[in-house]
Every structure is written in C-alpha cells, then in structure tokens.
Amino acid sequence: MPNISQKGLAMPESPIRKLVPYAEAAIKKGRTIYQLNIGQPDIKTPAKALAAVKNNDIEVLSYSHSAGFESYRTKLAAYYQKHDINVQPNELIITTGGSEALLFTMGSICDAGDEVIIPEPFYANYNGFATASGVKVVPVKSKIEDGFALPPISEFEKLITSRTKAIIICNPGNPTGYLYTREEIEQLAEIVKKHDLFIVADEVYREFAYDGAKHYSIMSVPGLKEHAVMIDSVSKRYSMCGARIGCVASRNKDFMATAMKFAQARLSPPTFAQIASEAALDTEQEYFDEVIEEYTSRRNTLVQGLEQIEGVRVANPKGAFYCIAELPVNDAEDFAKWLLDSFDLDNETVMVAPAAGFYSTPNTGLNQVRIAYVLKQKDLLRAIEILKAALKEYKG
Incomplete structure (x- = not known):
C-alpha cells in the first residue's frame, strides 16, 4: 500500500x-x-452584494487577473484609506479567502524549517498552514487572567533565532476576541524592525470592535513599509463566509512580486464572488x-x-x-x-x-x-x- x-x-x-x-x-x-x-x-449578507450576482449579463464566466479585478482592488484600496491604511491597488492581491492569503504569505517569506512566532491561543488553522508550508510555529503564551493581552515583548525576544522570519498576530483575535491596543501594536513594530522580521497581521475582524475601542492596523504604523503584511477577508465583515474572497496587502515590492507568483500558479480568484465583494464595498455605515x-x-x-x-x-x-x-x-x-x-x-x-x-x-x-x-x-x-x-x- x-x-x-x-x-x-x-x-x-x-x-x-x-x-x-x-x-x-x-x-x-x-x-x-x-x-x-x-x-x-x-x-x-448586504443586499447589494447578492443583487450584483443575481443581476448581471455575464455570458462567459472567465478568469480574472491573478491579482483580482482591478476595479475591485481600486475600490478596496479606497476603503482601506478611509481606515487610515494607505495602500494602492497594486499593493493588493485578491485571494480565495484569508486562508489562501496566509498560505501565499508563508510561502513567500519562509523556507522549510523556518519559524514564525505567534501569541497563543491563535486561529487553529495557523497550525495547518504552517504544517503545509513546512514552517515551525513557535508559540508565546497569553493568559486568560490577563484577558489574553499581548505577552511582554521580552517573551518574544527570547524566542527569536536565526530561523525566525515573522511574528503573526490576529487582531481582533480569533479565538480570544482580544483587541490589541495601539501601544501593543507599536511594541511589535519596534521588535520586528530591530530584528528585521516580517509582521503579519490577520485583520479580518477589523470592523468588530466594542466599547468605543478602535482597531489600529499594523499597516498604519510608520516605518513598516518593508515589514508589514496584512491579511483580510470579506467573510465576517459582510457575513459572506461562502464567498471565499480575501486579500493580502503589503508595500514591500519584493514580497508582493513573490506572492504574485503563488497567485499566478492558482490562476485567479472566483469571478462571481469578486463581483459580490466589490458590490459589498458600497454597504452603508x-x-x-x-x-x-x-x-x-x-x-x-x-x-x-x-x-x-x-x-x-x-x-x-x-x-x-x-x-x-x-x-x-x-x-x-x-x-x-x-x-x-x-x-x-x-x-x-x-x-x-x-x-x-x-x-x-x-x-x-x-x-x-x-x-x-x-x-x-x-x-x-x-x-x-x-x-x-x-x-x-x-x-x-
């Protein structure tokens, strides 16, 4: 056998x-x-998103660009700019869900045997994505008695080795619901600059912040052009889990060029789902x-x-x-x-x-x-x- x-x-x-x-x-x-x-x-799901799929005159369901529709990336960049995230359409690649964005990211920044540091508990599929990419997850434990706040930066520093390539966070967190403060994000920014690492932020729950708190994106921190990679998705924001549309964003040109090779290898993200996702951007506040x-x-x-x-x-x-x-x-x-x-x-x-x-x-x-x-x-x-x-x- x-x-x-x-x-x-x-x-x-x-x-x-x-x-x-x-x-x-x-x-x-x-x-x-x-x-x-x-x-x-x-x-x-927003009615505009569903209507865009129902009411179209497509006669041939063709491939899109490997990076996704230019029209969608343009509107998506405008959405991010409203949230103090200054990215351009060519700094976005549309993916088949946030999951594919994470796989593209690990494939672009890590070789077999490399390490990523992640505060735990974390989204369970990070373990799976790391295994699929031959990457070792190095956990730094957050505690329930602290509300799962960011562990001390000194705990991260102890774990950094020559094989460390990135720190990965989910903000707000799945499974904890913890929302990192601006101070915590800036602490992470300093350590990745000090050790020349990537910081990968899974921000698919950006819109869900409570008690007057505000989400602070890793992409809004000055000086992280070469370090910051953002993962996003329409699944939760618009209650469109079945659309399987996400994106990866970075201002690091070498990273984006590498991620594009992974995007080309899988050809393109799904067309109808991109149509729905583009229309969802018109959803009212x-x-x-x-x-x-x-x-x-x-x-x-x-x-x-x-x-x-x-x-x-x-x-x-x-x-x-x-x-x-x-x-x-x-x-x-x-x-x-x-x-x-x-x-x-x-x-x-x-x-x-x-x-x-x-x-x-x-x-x-x-x-x-x-x-x-x-x-x-x-x-x-x-x-x-x-x-x-x-x-x-x-x-x-």
Whole structure:
C-alpha cells in the first residue's frame, strides 16, 4: 500500500469541525443543537452584494487577473484609506479567502524549517498552514487572567533565532476576541524592525470592535513599509463566509512580486464572488453600526451568563465575536463530545469548540472552549441554560 506523506500525517484536524460527525449523529436522534462552535454569522449578507450576482449579463464566466479585478482592488484600496491604511491597488492581491492569503504569505517569506512566532491561543488553522508550508510555529503564551493581552515583548525576544522570519498576530483575535491596543501594536513594530522580521497581521475582524475601542492596523504604523503584511477577508465583515474572497496587502515590492507568483500558479480568484465583494464595498455605515450594536449585546448576554455558572471563568472580548471560557472539567474535548453524544435538555444540546486545538503548546487549554456568539439573544440564553445543566451532570 502506498504511504501517506509525513506532512499529511502531521496536518492537524480542525478543532472547530472535527466534532461534526457527533453533531450529525445527534441530529439524526432528533436533537436540536445550538451551534456555538463556528464563526458563521447569522447576520444577513448586504443586499447589494447578492443583487450584483443575481443581476448581471455575464455570458462567459472567465478568469480574472491573478491579482483580482482591478476595479475591485481600486475600490478596496479606497476603503482601506478611509481606515487610515494607505495602500494602492497594486499593493493588493485578491485571494480565495484569508486562508489562501496566509498560505501565499508563508510561502513567500519562509523556507522549510523556518519559524514564525505567534501569541497563543491563535486561529487553529495557523497550525495547518504552517504544517503545509513546512514552517515551525513557535508559540508565546497569553493568559486568560490577563484577558489574553499581548505577552511582554521580552517573551518574544527570547524566542527569536536565526530561523525566525515573522511574528503573526490576529487582531481582533480569533479565538480570544482580544483587541490589541495601539501601544501593543507599536511594541511589535519596534521588535520586528530591530530584528528585521516580517509582521503579519490577520485583520479580518477589523470592523468588530466594542466599547468605543478602535482597531489600529499594523499597516498604519510608520516605518513598516518593508515589514508589514496584512491579511483580510470579506467573510465576517459582510457575513459572506461562502464567498471565499480575501486579500493580502503589503508595500514591500519584493514580497508582493513573490506572492504574485503563488497567485499566478492558482490562476485567479472566483469571478462571481469578486463581483459580490466589490458590490459589498458600497454597504452603508448604518449596516455596520447595527451589526456592532447587535454583537455587543450578544457578547454581554453570553459573558454575563457564563460568569453566573459555578466554576466557569471567561475573558471579556473587546472585538471579533468569540470568547474563551475555562470550564470546571479536565478534558473539554471529551465534554464537547459528551454534549453531542450523551446529553440533552428537553432534546436540545450545544456544540462548542475545544480550545486545545487553538494552542501549539502540547497539553495546553485542555479545560477551555471557544464559544462563538453568533446566535440570537434568545438562543444564546437557552444555550447558556443547557451548558449550565450539562456541567452539573457531567462526570468526566
């Protein structure tokens, strides 16, 4: 029998999706599942985006430029400039989701065996992208008791070696919901300049900042022209996860020329999705104001509800739409499986994402889960009620 590659064997499972078979079995039993495990917003996609796909006269569904439509990149650059991010259309490459943007980035800045430093917990797929690229993730741990704030810069400095190529952050954070302050971003900027590294900022949740806080982009920091790489996506901003349109942006010409070779190798991003994404840029600010108000209310409902459950500790997120909760269990993955396989409250249960998969350090986050507050208020309240009852009954 032919052998599977070592890279393939090392590729981690998604902590978000690997419990799907348990959920499918629960549904077959007739149970209702409140899905707190995945960041799929229930907010409606802007009507303009959907109308642009429905109402067009395309007769041949052809390739686009490998960098994406020029018209889209021009409008996207204008959007960024409104957010104090001065990039030009030729400093943007449209990608098939933020995932492809991250793969292009790792492929452009790292060789096999090189290292990237990432504050953990982090978006679980960073582990997968690194494995696919032959790159080693070097974690620096943030703590729930600090709200998952940026670890001291001295902790980053201890980890830098001759193989270190970049520091990667997600801002606001998935899975923590932490929003880095301007001071923290500037501290990172200083260390990458000092050690001549890239700083890669995954900013797909830029629009989701709460309590009057403002998102500060790595692309807005002076003096980082050669160092800064931004990853972005329409998935969360416009509730368009299925469009699979993202982008990578940098003012570093050598980086962009290299990333373009990866873009050419995959030919082009999808045409209809680019049409929808370009139209979405005309969405009125009122849409975002309403979304932020809704998510702030959901966050408050979730955090307050979790804090009332005995033994649960939760970090209050300042952005995105996730939080990490520490549960009074030894093995959150076993608990998550048990919720789907063996527990129900009036034939209803909840699905959460075990947080260990969001860490690179072994045996870390074993009693934590990531919760996405993407459900309506009444459903969140019911999910909290079910979770409270489950924790009382669970004997694992």
